[in-house]
Amino acid sequence: MASVSISVSASLFSVPQAQAQGRSRTQKPSPRQTPNPKTKPQKLNNKFKSLSLSSPPPSSSSFGAQATTYTRLPPKEDFHFPSFNESDEIKLSESDVAKGAFDNDSSGIDAEMLDTDDDDDNEGGGGEEEINGSLGFQDETLDGEIGEYYSDGSLDFDGGGEEEVFYYDPDGKLVNLSENEVDDLGLEVKEKGVPAVMRCFDRAKIYVKAGDGGNGVVAFRREKYVPLGGPSGGDGGRGGNVYLEVDGAMNSLLPFRNCVHYRAGRGAHGQGRMMCGRKGEDVVVKVAPGTVVREAGSDEVLLELLYPGQRALLLPGGRGGRGNASFKSGNNKVPKIAENGEEGPEMWLELELKLVADIGIVGAPNAGKSTLLSVISAAQPEIANYPFTTLLPNLGVVSFDYDSTMVVADLPGLLEGAHRGFGLGHEFLRHTERCSALVHVVDGSGQQPELEFDAVRLELELFSPELAEKPFIVAYNKMDLPEAYENWPSFEENLQGRGIKTFCMSAVKREGTREVIGAAYKLLQETKKSNEGLEGFQDQIYLNHVADMVQKQRSSSISEFEITRDSSCNTWYVTGPGLQRFVQMTNWRYIDSDKRFQHVLEACGVNKSLMKLGVKEGDTVIVGEMEMVWHDSAENSGTANMKKRSTESIKWPQMK
Ligand SMILES: Nc1nc2c(ncn2[C@@H]2O[C@H](COP(=O)(O)OP(=O)(O)OP(=O)(O)O)[C@@H](O)[C@H]2O)c(=O)[nH]1
Numbered sequence: 001m002a003s004v005s006i007s008v009s010a011s012l013f014s015v016p017q018a019q020a021q022g023r024s025r026t027q028k029p030s031p032r033q034t035p036n037p038k039t040k041p042q043k044l045n046n047k048f049k050s051l052s053l054s055s056p057p058p059s060s061s062s063f064g065a066q067a068t069t070y071t072r073l074p075p076k077e078d079f080h081f082p083s084f085n086e087s088d089e090i091k092l093s094e095s096d097v098a099k100g101a102f103d104n105d106s107s108g109i110d111a112e113m114l115d116t117d118d119d120d121d122n123e124g125g126g127g128e129e130e131i132n133g134s135l136g137f138q139d140e141t142l143d144g145e146i147g148e149y150y151s152d153g154s155l156d157f158d159g160g161g162e163e164e165v166f167y168y169d170p171d172g173k174l175v176n177l178s179e180n181e182v183d184d185l186g187l188e189v190k191e192k193g194v195p196a197v198m199r200c201f202d203r204a205k206i207y208v209k210a211g212d213g214g215n216g217v218v219a220f221r222r223e224k225y226v227p228l229g230g231p232s233g234g235d236g237g238r239g240g241n242v243y244l245e246v247d248g249a250m251n252s253l254l255p256f257r258n259c260v261h262y263r264a265g266r267g268a269h270g271q272g273r274m275m276c277g278r279k280g281e282d283v284v285v286k287v288a289p290g291t292v293v294r295e296a297g298s299d300e301v302l303l304e305l306l307y308p309g310q311r312a313l314l315l316p317g318g319r320g321g322r323g324n325a326s327f328k329s330g331n332n333k334v335p336k337i338a339e340n341g342e343e344g345p346e347m348w349l350e351l352e353l354k355l356v357a358d359i360g361i362v363g364a365p366n367a368g369k370s371t372l373l374s375v376i377s378a379a380q381p382e383i384a385n386y387p388f389t390t391l392l393p394n395l396g397v398v399s400f401d402y403d404s405t406m407v408v409a410d411l412p413g414l415l416e417g418a419h420r421g422f423g424l425g426h427e428f429l430r431h432t433e434r435c436s437a438l439v440h441v442v443d444g445s446g447q448q449p450e451l452e453f454d455a456v457r458l459e460l461e462l463f464s465p466e467l468a469e470k471p472f473i474v475a476y477n478k479m480d481l482p483e484a485y486e487n488w489p490s491f492e493e494n495l496q497g498r499g500i501k502t503f504c505m506s507a508v509k510r511e512g513t514r515e516v517i518g519a520a521y522k523l524l525q526e527t528k529k530s531n532e533g534l535e536g537f538q539d540q541i542y543l544n545h546v547a548d549m550v551q552k553q554r555s556s557s558i559s560e561f562e563i564t565r566d567s568s569c570n571t572w573y574v575t576g577p578g579l580q581r582f583v584q585m586t587n588w589r590y591i592d593s594d595k596r597f598q599h600v601l602e603a604c605g606v607n608k609s610l611m612k613l614g615v616k617e618g619d620t621v622i623v624g625e626m627e628m629v630w631h632d633s634a635e636n637s638g639t640a641n642m643k644k645r646s647t648e649s650i651k652w653p654q655m656k
């Protein structure tokens, strides 16, 4: 293994890796490392200013003829910091993680960045730490301990006792703290995570709110020659609904990075002359096929939106408040009462995308997965001779003829230990859960293709046993290379001995790819056949159950309530969804609202229950958001009329 190529590969693929693994603040920096730059951003920025900008992102073409597939990371001695004196160019990863870390003036890298002294040079430390951080990757030592390599060749172990954190104190002095001390000080040390574009690719958190209903109004008809025209206040309009719709053109949840809040319009208020308010505008949130919806903080899946065109009514808008025309009755022909519009429900949602692909291409980094996808479909994924070229899944449509097509997903490479968060592939493995079958690409030119195959299989099994049970075929790639050609017979024999269907191909030369994809299609057909019964059923999935739940809660009876008492402050809490909704919709500006409120409390038994529980004169009673004071003077008056007694006994509302 040529050292140059390895160092380059390592430096390139470790860029996203360091991000994906999110080196935590508790990880111990290597002895030569200077403090975590995140603890002193100013220094880091200054450093970056002096180091960055002028260097055009170099291309990978001049490197990597020797790059190899890794199922585990290269040994420490093979890894060294790339020489920046070379005229060779380096291609930075798409994610621009390390953007700015290299100086254009490549007569050499900044001396401080390559500083191999053990001193704690603060000024140079920011740059060095960043380079180290971005180039860090993990390896397993002989005794199985997990360590992290850094570009200066140092190895750092996770499990080595109490972790340390370095930071600059206000005087600019370097301080080394244990984790506990950091917590005590309440220092905020930012964790490195996966880049936003990867984080938001298949996960999003959004806020949705249905529109509030418009208010009803009190109005009376006044018209020439129409004496006693009567009430004519119109009802408010209904609030807009929130829908979730599957948009076939979307293939990620990235749009939610910029737009988080979705609010439907509120209904217009009613007007005189019996004019009802306009309905609020609906809001349609478009999601990619394969989106799973949960309420934030809950594991329960609310919806699975799989097929383009599917539309779910998620939150129904609030009902419009009734105007006084609606309250006209034989007893009260001139009602001076109208309702507020009902508030629209709101919710934070967690969206998770699981791509809906028929076939998933899995394998170790650099095995040729993207090359295979580019050959069998019109997709043009990035292909390069270094691991982790693919940072996000790519989709391609393979069409055999007009009728038979299938969607194939090329996923980021899997490393041994991916289930523990090594590399990137694990982040995206859930996308294979919906695939009907898998194509496992193996780099035949690797040193031990069988081991590579087994390592990736193990990762799949560790991620999810169901995934490992999916039907799969193996595509042994790079047959055009002599090493692969030589290894093929033993590989084939080994796998066939285990009853695994194996094909050989050269994706670059487009040889053998048809057979591979033909076999994958056959597998797909077989799986579809066995799932036929289920598929028809899936199309009939009812998607409005969340809205139904909301409606059900809305229509819950007003007489279902609970009374609790806080004896320390003589306060009674009357709670119940029906009552709360009633309070919210009561418009206290109108005189008749008070009477109606009293009447309802009496009718649904709140007053009776309170008296039974021993409510006393002057106690506070809280119903919904309304706070009132209890007066039991009417009880002493001895009137037998409950309604009247209630009206007199409690002076509603007495705002505090
Ligand atoms: N010689 C030879 N090289 C190949 C073949 N297939 C792919 N390659 C090369 O292998 C390198 C990696 O190919 P990719 O398709 O990017 O590999 P990948 O598995 O998608 O890699 P990641 O996305 O990094 O996981 C590229 O330089 C390809 O040109 C092949 O059949 N023969």
Ligand SMILES: [Mg+2]
Pocket: 369, 370, 371, 381, 382, 383, 389, 390, 410, 411, 412
């Ligand atoms: Mg790829």
